[in-house]
Amino acid sequence: MSESIPTIKEIARRLNVSVSTVSRALSDHPRISTKTKEAVKELAKALNYEPNSKAIFFKQKRSFVIGVIVPHIYEDFFSKGISGIEDVALENGYTILFGQSHDRIDKERQVVDAMKNQRVDGLIISLSKETNKSDHLKTLDAYNIPVVYFDRVPSLAGVNKVFCNLFEGTVDMIEWLFKQDRKRIAFINGPGAIIASKERLDGYIEGISRRKLKVDMQMVEQTDFSEEGTHKAVARLLALKKPPDAIISFNDYVHMDAVKYALKEHVKINEDILFASYANISVNKHTAYPPVVSVDQFPYSQGEAAMKMLMDILQHKTDEDTAAKAFLHKEIPVALVYNS
Amino acid sequence: MSESIPTIKEIARRLNVSVSTVSRALSDHPRISTKTKEAVKELAKALNYEPNSKAIFFKQKRSFVIGVIVPHIYEDFFSKGISGIEDVALENGYTILFGQSHDRIDKERQVVDAMKNQRVDGLIISLSKETNKSDHLKTLDAYNIPVVYFDRVPSLAGVNKVFCNLFEGTVDMIEWLFKQDRKRIAFINGPGAIIASKERLDGYIEGISRRKLKVDMQMVEQTDFSEEGTHKAVARLLALKKPPDAIISFNDYVHMDAVKYALKEHVKINEDILFASYANISVNKHTAYPPVVSVDQFPYSQGEAAMKMLMDILQHKTDEDTAAKAFLHKEIPVALVYNS
DNA sequence: GCTTACAGGGCAAACGTTTGCACCGGGTTT
DNA sequence: AAACCCGGTGCAAACGTTTGCCCTGTAAGC
Structure with a gap:
């Protein structure tokens, strides 16, 4: 027995x-x-x-496990991304080892170490906010563990990455708003330091400029993502002599906070002011006042693409070990999604 | 080189x-x-x-990896639960292997098999909607992999599990609504088949009965969780000769759909009708019309508890291998959370 | 009747680590 | 002087699987 x-x-x-x-x-x-x-x-x-996979992997030096690290699992964006990764992984007989960095670099280090110890075959990571250089990921090279960056990617070229560029999406969104006869388009951006803010701002400026209008920086506000920060931004916009007739928020969460405040000020949402945003999160379908248009970054597709890229790398690694390493980049196009 | x-x-x-x-x-x-x-x-x-963990684990017959399977990662409830599991895991030097069943039993089987192949040291699982018997988990016994069920647990006693009972929470919620001077409390329940619906309904009946009122089954509606299903339920409630002055929804998503419809009918949310719900998801903090009260099931704590339970089992397994297996059950108390 | 070929299968090494046991030399005890 | 102890270290087996190479028997070819 x-x-x-x-x-x-x-x-x-x-x-x-x-x-x-x-x-x-x-x-x-x-x-x-x-x-x-x-x-x-x-x-x-x-x-x-x-x-017994352990014996096999031990012998074969591969584990058929890949690591996935994201800042937060609870964000709609990342959980969809993970689903994309997971589906491709499962098709290929891989399983996911998983970790969150909670947007802190020390935690990120810890999780990366755990992954290294488990000898994952590869790693897909979306960097924490605090991560500006990625030394801790360099050590993976020594262990021959390829890394694919996902969405929050380093700007260097010498890495494999999958990402979106929001510049075009922002320009498109602005053009669409003009077509809806909106003339005064405001923008609630995120902190200036993060790259995603810059992309959006550049797109905003380009979009306005294409109409031969000049950019009014009073219309560009900033939030630290706290509810209060967003409320203040909206307050300032509404207090302008010529208040906006459209507000673009950094993402759908900021959008919700903005709407919440605007309602208190008796703004007719999506009538007096058209609200637009980024991300197109799932709850938009349930909320009372979703943005009329949201820039979808297709996290599921990004996840799929990242995992496919990793599979590709793992494939060719077998073929020619010390082959000329070309780094792969893939840009996923964004798209406007309209809520009727 | x-x-x-x-x-x-x-x-x-x-x-x-x-x-x-x-x-x-x-x-x-x-x-x-x-x-x-x-x-x-x-x-x-x-x-x-x-x-090289693979070598160690191969030798020592443990992997310091535990598997976690949930129906959907994108649900606020489960992503919080996973965070709880993950935090305790990391403290104890364990890493998580992760999978979603997408509420389908075939997918669940597939993921369980993958976990078995990876020889996880233990498994925490929240069953898919389709899973009524858990044969596929029996095979884990042969591999000496302990299983802890989490939230969506089988009703059998011969398993380890962590769960909530919503009965008490529902009774409390109803009493609180009565205190707010609401007399006609309606209830939008989920499909009758699932156990969570029954718990809620029993609580509802008990809560109403404690006030010596008799239960009016016209006030108890049902939704299949689709937006349309919920809309119809609300429509029927509003059409009653004596419409409700409070509506309890099955969860916060149903709540949102209910609010969306009620707004179209020019109901003053949380004035004409008080809206209550279950789950207390994160977006409630951002939405324009959160439920005045939501029954929080503390998924993070449930996750923590489940992982601790598993650690415990893993501990004692070493001590006395064939010890008398007592199955552990833990019920996490729920609590009402109020949104001002 | 001899070589050749090939189908079918076994032997043993190897992967990186842990661990029970043996060994060795010098100091301490009888 | 023999017996013993003990700190410090090495040897080798074991974990489950894969795989290069070798072995055997039978049938075909001459």
Whole structure:
């Protein structure tokens, strides 16, 4: 009644053949006769045999596990991204080892170390806000663990990455708002330090400029993502002599806070002022006042693309180990999504 | 320039000692002299040595990886739960292998198999909607992988589980609504088949009955969680000769859909009708019309508790392998959360 | 009847680490 | 002087699997 987990040895013993025969039979090696194969497979099934991945991975130096690290799992964007990654992973027989950095670099280090210890075959990571240089990821090179950056990517070229550029999306959004006959388009941006803010701002300026209008920086506000920060930004916008007739928020969460405040000021949402945003999170479908238009960054597709890229790298690594390493970049196009 | 990953052997070779000495030095074995230990540790650091977990786990028959399977990662409830699990895991040197069942039993099977192949040390799972019996989890027994069920648990006693009972929470909510002078409390429940619906309904009936009122089944509606289903439910409630002055929704998503419809009918949210709900999801803090009260099931705490329970089981497994297996159950108390 | 070919299968090494046991030299006890 | 102890270290087996190479028997070719 000892809890014996079936092994290849056990099968070999019972069938009076060698372990190598069993191993080859299970992997359909041509040198093994059909009869033997059948016998082995039958017994394997009967014993409920499952190969011990640890032994295999130990031997083969691969684990069929890939690590995924994101700042926060609870953000709609990342959980969709993870789903994309996971689906592609599963198709290819890989499983995901998972960690959150909670947007802190020390935590990120800790998780990266854990992944390294587990000897993941590869890593997909979306950097924490605090991460400006990625030394801690350099050590992965020594362990031959390829890294694909995802959405929050370093600006260097010497890395593999999948990302969106919000510049075009922002320009498109502005043009659409002009078409809705909005003339005074305001913008609530995120902190100036982060790259995503810059992309958006550049797009905003370009969009306004294309209409031969000059950019009024009073219309450009900033929030630290706190509810209060957003409220103040909206307050300033509403207090202008010529208040805006459209407000673009940094993302859908900021949008919600903005709407909340505007409602208190008796603004008719999406009538007096058109609200636009980025991300197109799932709850938009449920909320009372979703943005009329949101720039979707397709996190699921980004996740898929990142995982495919990693699979690709893992593939070619086998082919030619020390091959000229070309770094892969992939830009996922964004798209406007309208809420009726 | 060959990509050689440092191993214990390499260290031994360079220091002219045996691998066993290195191994023992690294784990601070008392039999090794301080001098040797220092030399070994120094070189190990210099070479950037990291133990190969695969080899260790293969040898020691544990992986320090635990599997976590939930229906959907994108649901606020589960992503918080995972965070709770993850935090406790990290404290204990464990990493999470992760999978979603997408509420489908076939997918659940697939993920469970992947976990088994990876030889996780334990598994925490929240069952898919489709899962009524858990045969596929029985096979884990043979591999000596303990399972802790989480939130969506089987009703059998012969399992380890962490869960909430919503009965009390519902009763409390109803009493609170009565105190707000609401007399006609309606309830939009989920599909009758799922256990969570029954708990809620029982609580509702108990809550109403405690006021010596009799339950009016016209006030109890049902939704299939689709936006349309919820809209219809609200429509029927509003069409009653005596419409409700409070509506409890199955969860915050249903709540949002309900509010959306009520707004169209010019109901003054949380004035004409008080809206209450379950889950207390994060976006409630951002939405224009959050429920005045939501029953929080503390998914983070549930996650923590589940992981602690698993750690406990893993601990005692080492102590006395074939010990009398007592199954652990833990009920996490719920609480009302008010939005001003 | 001899070589040749090939199908079918076994042997043993290897992967990196842990660990029970043996060994060795010098000091302490009888 | 023999027996013993003990700190410090090395040897080798073991974990489950894969895989290069070798072995055996039978049938075909001459």
